[in-house]
Amino acid sequence: MNLAYSEHYTVRDYEQWEGDWEVIYGTPYAMSPAPSITHQRIAKRITIMLDSQLKSCPQCEVLNQVDWQCADDTVVRPDILIACDIEGERLLLTPELVIEVISPSSAKRDELLKFELYQREGVKTYILVYPKEKKLKQYRLIDGIYRKTGDFQTTIFSLTVNNCIISFDCEQVWP
Numbered sequence: 001m002n003l004a005y006s007e008h009y010t011v012r013d014y015e016q017w018e019g020d021w022e023v024i025y026g027t028p029y030a031m032s033p034a035p036s037i038t039h040q041r042i043a044k045r046i047t048i049m050l051d052s053q054l055k056s057c058p059q060c061e062v063l064n065q066v067d068w069q070c071a072d073d074t075v076v077r078p079d080i081l082i083a084c085d086i087e088g089e090r091l092l093l094t095p096e097l098v099i100e101v102i103s104p105s106s107a108k109r110d111e112l113l114k115f116e117l118y119q120r121e122g123v124k125t126y127i128l129v130y131p132k133e134k135k136l137k138q139y140r141l142i143d144g145i146y147r148k149t150g151d152f153q154t155t156i157f158s159l160t161v162n163n164c165i166i167s168f169d170c171e172q173v174w175p
Helices: 037-053 107-121
Strands: 021-024 027-030 060-064 068-071 074-076 080-084 097-101 125-130 135-142 145-152 156-161 164-169
Touching (some): 021 107, 037 080, 037 097, 037 164, 097 107, 107 145
Parallel strands (some): 097 125
Antiparallel strands (some): 068 074, 080 097, 125 135, 135 145, 156 164
């Protein structure tokens, strides 16, 4: 009898691993090598831009590189996210916004696997940042499906996150 065998891991397994990992639908993904300097600069600039605009909001918080446990077999670590009404030390609720800075080693995971995951989990806005092209792709969840709402390079556009309006200036993103 030839039965296919595949490993399926849970959050309990994930918590025992050394190093940087994500586990998506029970499959582990290594988070190495560490992001490049350009990747980190872009993520830092976006975080500062968003954080400065949400200072007056008592509910929303900008976080980066934080574990988000979506299910018993799924923990992801988005580059940047905005979540509201956070309680405890582990993020268990769905963020309002997720931003992934695309690296060659993570492009397919961010564009396909995480795209589908974030859509299924109800993340209202998903932004993919392409450092090499100096471009952002924004997707909004409309009737449960991500619809592309823009490609941006040098534009200023607005986002609404939990009744907070954020001005996103693309020119501030690129180092």
